[in-house]
Amino acid sequence: MLPFTQNIDKLTDHLFRHEAGKMVSVLTKIFGTENLETAEDVVQQTFIDAITTWKLKGIPDNPSAWLFRVAKNKAIDIIRRNKFSVQYDFSDNERKLLTSEYSLAVTMDSFFTEELIKDDMLRMMFACCHPDISEENQITLILKILCGFSTAEIAKAFLTSEDTVSKRLYRTKEFFRQNKIKLEIPSVHELESRTGAVLNAIYLLFNEGYNSTNSNDLIRDDLIEEAMMLCKLLTENKHTQLPEVYALMALMCFHSSRSNGRLTAEGEIILLKDQDRSKWDRILIERGYEFMNIASFGKYVTSYHVEAAIACEHCTAKSFEDTNWKRILEYYEWMCKFYPSPIKELNKVVAVMQVHGAAAALQALEEIKDKKKLESFYIYHSILGEINFLLNKNKDAKENFEKAIQLTQSERERTILKEKINKIDSIQN
Amino acid sequence: MKEYLLVFRGGDGAIHSDSPEKVQAHMQKWMQWMGGLQQDGKFVGAQPLEATGKKISGTKKVVTDGPFMEGKEMVGGYLICKANTYDEAVQIANGCPILTFDDGSVEVRELKAMQM
Numbered sequence: 001m002l003p004f005t006q007n008i009d010k011l012t013d014h015l016f017r018h019e020a021g022k023m024v025s026v027l028t029k030i031f032g033t034e035n036l037e038t039a040e041d042v043v044q045q046t047f048i049d050a051i052t053t054w055k056l057k058g059i060p061d062n063p064s065a066w067l068f069r070v071a072k073n074k075a076i077d078i079i080r081r082n083k084f085s086v087q088y089d090f091s092d093n094e095r096k097l098l099t100s101e102y103s104l105a106v107t108m109d110s111f112f113t114e115e116l117i118k119d120d121m122l123r124m125m126f127a128c129c130h131p132d133i134s135e136e137n138q139i140t141l142i143l144k145i146l147c148g149f150s151t152a153e154i155a156k157a158f159l160t161s162e163d164t165v166s167k168r169l170y171r172t173k174e175f176f177r178q179n180k181i182k183l184e185i186p187s188v189h190e191l192e193s194r195t196g197a198v199l200n201a202i203y204l205l206f207n208e209g210y211n212s213t214n215s216n217d218l219i220r221d222d223l224i225e226e227a228m229m230l231c232k233l234l235t236e237n238k239h240t241q242l243p244e245v246y247a248l249m250a251l252m253c254f255h256s257s258r259s260n261g262r263l264t265a266e267g268e269i270i271l272l273k274d275q276d277r278s279k280w281d282r283i284l285i286e287r288g289y290e291f292m293n294i295a296s297f298g299k300y301v302t303s304y305h306v307e308a309a310i311a312c313e314h315c316t317a318k319s320f321e322d323t324n325w326k327r328i329l330e331y332y333e334w335m336c337k338f339y340p341s342p343i344k345e346l347n348k349v350v351a352v353m354q355v356h357g358a359a360a361a362l363q364a365l366e367e368i369k370d371k372k373k374l375e376s377f378y379i380y381h382s383i384l385g386e387i388n389f390l391l392n393k394n395k396d397a398k399e400n401f402e403k404a405i406q407l408t409q410s411e412r413e414r415t416i417l418k419e420k421i422n423k424i425d426s427i428q429n
Numbered sequence: 430m431k432e433y434l435l436v437f438r439g440g441d442g443a444i445h446s447d448s449p450e451k452v453q454a455h456m457q458k459w460m461q462w463m464g465g466l467q468q469d470g471k472f473v474g475a476q477p478l479e480a481t482g483k484k485i486s487g488t489k490k491v492v493t494d495g496p497f498m499e500g501k502e503m504v505g506g507y508l509i510c511k512a513n514t515y516d517e518a519v520q521i522a523n524g525c526p527i528l529t530f531d532d533g534s535v536e537v538r539e540l541k542a543m544q545m
Contacts, residue, residue, distance in 0.1 A: 106453070106456050
């Protein structure tokens with residue numbers, strides 16, 4: 001038993017991230033997507049109970065099991081209380097046994113078995129990514145429902161306001177309410193496109209964990225873990241074992257293998273070229289290779305394949321100098337051709353800088369279409385500053401870094417940028 | 430397809446004094462039986478009944494407390510299912526977990542359409 005309430009808060013936060021998605025998925029299967037809010041309420045209430053009870057009586061031996069049991073009992077209460085309500089419809093075959101006291105409790109137990117929960121989460125992912133829901137609303141809901149994100153965290157991930165996020169959530173729930181979307185795995189002919197939307201959401205979640213916009217935690221291991229867990233669910237179900245699923249899995253393995261080398265003991269960012277590569281997680285890299293292998297058997301190549309290939313190059317290079325930047329540049333060129341986006345163009349610029357030097361990089365940067373869109377990102381100014389510094393345009397470089405400092409929300413990025421400015425100042429003096 | 434009412438008597442009363450594990454194992458049997466019916470699309474509804482009750486009788490509408498009968502005569506619950514024939518309904522009733530008790534019984538009655 002942990003004595004401090006602080007530990008309980010920490011534990012419940014962790015459990016919420018980890019278990020809330022499972023609980024909401026099962027409960028949504030029980031109450032229907034039109035009652036998503038009921039499912040969320042049950043989970044919320046369960047966690048409130050957990051905090052109050054655990055603070056009084058200590059943490060139980062198996063906190064997750066405790067949460068599931070309490071949620072289950074709450075669900076049973078709701079069913080009993082709403083026997084005559086039209087809000088809940090248990091007429092379909094799967095849920096009919098919830099209407100009889102003879103079978104209610106046991107049926108509820110059977111809904112909460114580990115294997116079924118995995119499928120429920122997968123179905124929930126697809127429901128969140130219904131084609132009639134806009135992409136940003138899909139992603140918002142996945143983060144909220146399946147990943148236990150708070151509205152504030154989603155707002156940060158999307159660089160938008162909490163108000164906007166709340167509206168998106170409201171609209172999607174309204175859509176569920178009106179259309180009573182079934183929780184199911186999509187049919188074969190739409191599986192690919194709908195899996196694409198799910199992968200996109202997972203990718204975003206992973207990036208939120210890996211390049212956190214949150215100023216306090218640069219690497220949020222639990223986000224990375226959640227993203228990989230969701231993707232793993234897709235690899236485990238025979239209907240969703242598509243090449244791009246494995247490619248994204250590989251990409252995430254390669255990236256996350258470097259988590260350990262990216263920060264100092266004090267939590268400061270270490271730049272790629274200064275990282276101790278022996279700290280990279282070889283097991284994750286191996287797993288990355290395995291997934292990459294499976295991904296390559298597909299009939300097509302997606303941007304995840306190419307991004308995984310780039311990450312793989314970094315992982316295999318023995319040192320920063322050994323990195324095959326030429327090949328990486330080829331990958332970026334390929335990607336910008338088939339999946340153009342300003343951010344990818346910007347990444348390409350970094351590769352251009354390594355292969356052809358700063359002047360060429362500057363030119364590549366100038367040539368980016370929709371450059372305007374990038375100007376609100378700190379990273380654009382940071383890269384421009386790097387280029388200007390290499391071109392000995394110190395005054396410009398300093399201005400770029402200062403602009404970047406203004407734009408980043410990350411305290412650690414700010415520290416690095418300040419160091420760069422200090423370096424310029426020390427050269428000038 | 431016709432509808433049948435299955436009336437349960439006796440049996441389950443003994444289970445309440447058993448350990449929670451035994452109760453759960455017994456309820457599992459109910460769920461399996463009803464789950465089978467439900468999968469065949471033959472399950473309509475079912476509920477157990479409290480042992481207490483009131484009885485109103487005759488034109489004077491005299492109210493008395495409780496059935497107060499012996500355990501094996503007491504109606505403990507019901508189930509309504511679909512079946513084509515009495516034989517099939519009896520077949521269904523055969524699987525009822527109440528029949529794991531010596532004093533348990535199931536009465537099978539066809540729901541009647543009123544001839545007006």
